[in-house]
Amino acid sequence: MDYGAFRREVRAFLDEALTPRLKRAGQLQTSVFADFEATMEWHRILYRKGWVAPDWPPEYGGTGWDLIQRHIFQEECKLADAPSLLPMGLQMLGPLLIRYGTEAQKAHYLPRILSGEDVWCQGYSEPGAGSDLASLKTRAVRDGDHYVVDGSKIWTSMAHHANRIFCLVRTANTEKPQAGISFLLVDMATPGITVRPIVGLDGRVEQCEVFFDGVRVPVENRVGAENQGWEVAKYLLAFERGGHHFAADHKKQLRRIARILAAEADPEGRLRGEDPDFCARLAAAEVEALALEYTELRVKGGLAAGASPGALSSLIKVAGCEIGQRLDALALEAAGLWCAPFQPEALSPDWTGTPAAPDHALTAMACYVDNRASTIYGGAAEVQRDIMARHLLGL
């Protein structure tokens, strides 16, 4: 495989396909999610190119690329400032359906994920069930060929944009709470669903509360057997944690820092990039990021060979998120007082006003604040460490 040629091919495509507005959306992305419209536009462009789901098996619409190619692709996308695609359909539900879905489910849903016709959100967490997900209370009661769902989900990312939600629901009260959970695919247009957007610390809406009041869901929308949803959900969580490409994120962060360093002075008026103390700390963080990149390649190498990512995905998630948070703190430090202006509207690619901070510092505080969530969602860092202690170290 000539990876150099592959990289050039990807680059040439990105050069041509990424419009200035799409690139802007990528530059202004401060969390897992970029501007929604831009995200979906980019999704459709990649779909038409056949590159929207490189991690899927080719028979379901994947690209057939090897691990290194996929790594290169993600890296090039990030470095070209492409907006991130929504992970809920492509990274979470898709692989899950491929593994556990019925033929009918696969035939119906997978193409719609690929085309972008369906936008999925993930209904796992509840007000009373966060880290302890298995204690979830949203009930699904069988009524003929339907389930009737009552309860509520919280922190549901992008629920205000999604037309579908995959949910964990309680279908039995068993002694072991994990044993009474089922996995349902729900159309957000079903009567009885209401969505309350939640304003984040950054002043924008990404998460929502989703309420279910007598929502009727066809039984055929269940994935896996009744009361077997936990196994299905756990498979998905491993992909949620391990399916992310931290190395590409870190490189983008490092590049953002480099832009600030080239433009901003430290309090003494000396260019930040010439401050040996700062540069030493930055180099240390960069070395950690490099160590993580090779670890990602190592673990994904195992994945490609058919191993389940299992607890190793926890390792990547914890290390990847914590390195990312350190990089954000360094960017914030380099941005100096430019961290202060609060202009959420300036982070929209369509905004035409004059920002209070220069372009290179526009995202520093939002990235720092938003990324605090990365050690909380998808399983808090403390819980991930527990998983590793148990399953990697056998403790």
Added chain:
Amino acid sequence: MHLELSEEQRLLADSIERFLRDHYAFERRRELLAGSEPFGRDTWQAFADLGLLALPFAETQGGLGGGAVELLLLAEALGRHLVVEPYFETVILAGGLLAACGGERAAALLEGIQSGAVQGAFAYAERGGGLPESAVATRAQPAAGGWRLAGRKAVVFNGAAADFLLVTASEETEGGAGAPALFLVPGEAPGVHRRPYRTWDGRSACELELAGVELPAEARLFDAAAFAGAWARVRDRALLFLCAEALGGMEGAFAATVEYTKGRVQFGQPLARFQVVRHRLVDMYIQKELARSLVQALAWHLDRDDPAAPRIAAAAKAQLSAAGRFVTENAIQLHGGIAMTDEYHVGHYLKRQAVIDALLGDRAWHLARYRRLADGGALQATETEGGGPWTSS
């Protein structure tokens, strides 16, 4: 060990705490920030009525002659309650510089500040960086018996609401940036253009453009040499104030986290029962208490006009920055998702802490300053002579 407080100091702390508890609930703060006012005018007037706006000024200047300990008590409470009103900007920075200047015009403005009628701002930063003592590109040229100011100032806190601005500008005619002198600029002077915005910590700031602003001769409050001296006197109290505010923020974030993790049940037990959570809470507590000691020691040194005060101030700002970030970041972490929302208070402590870190020199700068002031030497034997401000009662 407690800070040894006089009866008056205790009353002061109690009255501030009571007022903020009764009138500054987090919900009210949210409503305020949803509106268009940069801060609560009624709260500001209440501060005036409580005498808080006169607190740090000398009695000869109409003030209450409060010392560093009084400032510490006030700032700590403001930090704990996430107060966005511009006490630091108007009273500590602008008021402090005016008080250092003296004279009739300063006296009139100080009276206005103390009565609550007048707002001020200190415009020093340029292009997002810089300290009050940094060289500036903004120029002051002699013109028609007075001055003509031209330049741009960045991130001027309280700048939009300010009736007057204290602006650093260089009198040098040559080349790039020059040593700053200080000028008094009326907010409504022709050529003053302000572009306001909110800041991440719920305050307001502006970009300030000075497009050939004509000022009378007496608008120059300090020439470059005098400004350096004046700022040195204001700076350490300003640092004390920021550090104490950060300490208050740590207290607020810490208390909320203890409360929350005691009540929140996951896996059949309160989060606070998990050893990892308990140890983290203890680490937060340790950081908070180490920080408290330095802030209180700084107040003590300042009230004694101790020559060690600038060095302790550098130590405090550096330490508070690290400790404040550790505590407020972990407060979010231990709360989980709820702390990432605007409607819950705990995440807001982190945002204020991050802004405080960037104000008047960040951690790295203060560590370097500490090294410089310590003259390369280790801790001095006499450092803690006298024991500090504590009693064991």
